[in-house]
Every structure is written in C-alpha cells, then in structure tokens.
Amino acid sequence: MTLFEKIAAREIPADILAEGTDWIAFRDIAPQAPVHFLVVPKRCIPRVGEIGAHDTQLLGNLLVAAASTARQEGLAVDGYRIVINNGPNGGETVPHLHLHVLGGRPMNWPPG
Numbered sequence: 001m002t003l004f005e006k007i008a009a010r011e012i013p014a015d016i017l018a019e020g021t022d023w024i025a026f027r028d029i030a031p032q033a034p035v036h037f038l039v040v041p042k043r044c045i046p047r048v049g050e051i052g053a054h055d056t057q058l059l060g061n062l063l064v065a066a067a068s069t070a071r072q073e074g075l076a077v078d079g080y081r082i083v084i085n086n087g088p089n090g091g092e093t094v095p096h097l098h099l100h101v102l103g104g105r106p107m108n109w110p111p112g
C-alpha cells in the first residue's frame with residue numbers, strides 16, 4: 001500500500017477535508033502556502049505519466065474535487081494553483097498521483 005492509500009484507509013492520520021467515492025482530499029503535512037491540500041485518487045496510479053484513456057473519468061473527478069474543496073477552503077475568489085509533480089525532475093516524492101492545491105497567497109511564475 002502507498003502512503004496515500006494508507007491515509008485513505010485511515011491507517012495513517014491526516015487532516016481530511018473532503019472525500020468522494022474514488023478520491024480523498026487532505027492537508028499537506030508540510031504546507032507550502034497558507035492553504036495547501038492534496039487531492040488523491042483512492043486507486044493508486046503512480047504518476048500522471050502512467051495515466052491512460054480508462055482513467056479519464058477519475059481524472060475529471062479529481063479536478064472537480066480540487067475545485068469544490070478549494071471553494072470550501074475559501075479560495076474561490078482570490079484563486080489558487082493546482083500542481084501535479086511527475087517523476088524525479090518534476091519533484092514527485094510520493095509515487096501515487098496527487099494534485100497539490102495551493103492558495104492563500106500570490107504564487108510566483110515560473111516556479112523554481
């Protein structure tokens with residue numbers, strides 16, 4: 001089981017914000033912004049580079065979940081950033097697909 005599967009199964013504690021049948025949203029343990037949460041599919045896909053056409057509905061659900069949880073967290077008006085790190089050069093450290101949602105401050109571009 002991956003770390004994020006264990007969080008979804010409540011085997012590891014996390015500050016869970018919202019949950020659907022195939023996804024879960026919880027606060028990042030090392031926040032990089034005033035609001036920083038992850039949206040994670042309950043079924044493990046290691047990274048976005050391994051998605052396929054059969055994942056289309058799940059991926060759509062993740063984006064809808066990110067937007068609805070961001071609204072719940074009060075980010076809708078000022079905006080926020082969604083990030084997916086993919087593989088070593090992308091900065092991915094947990095090999096289980098996840099969307100970072102960061103808000104509560106202006107974001108820089110380009111990212112470092």
Ligand code: 5GP
Nearest residue numbers: 014026027028029030085091092093094095
């Ligand atoms: P990545 O670097 O793979 O894109 O992002 C992984 C994220 O998972 C990091 O931002 C890291 O802080 C977060 N993370 C790692 N371990 C835990 C944990 O045990 N609980 C929570 N809530 N977040 C974690």
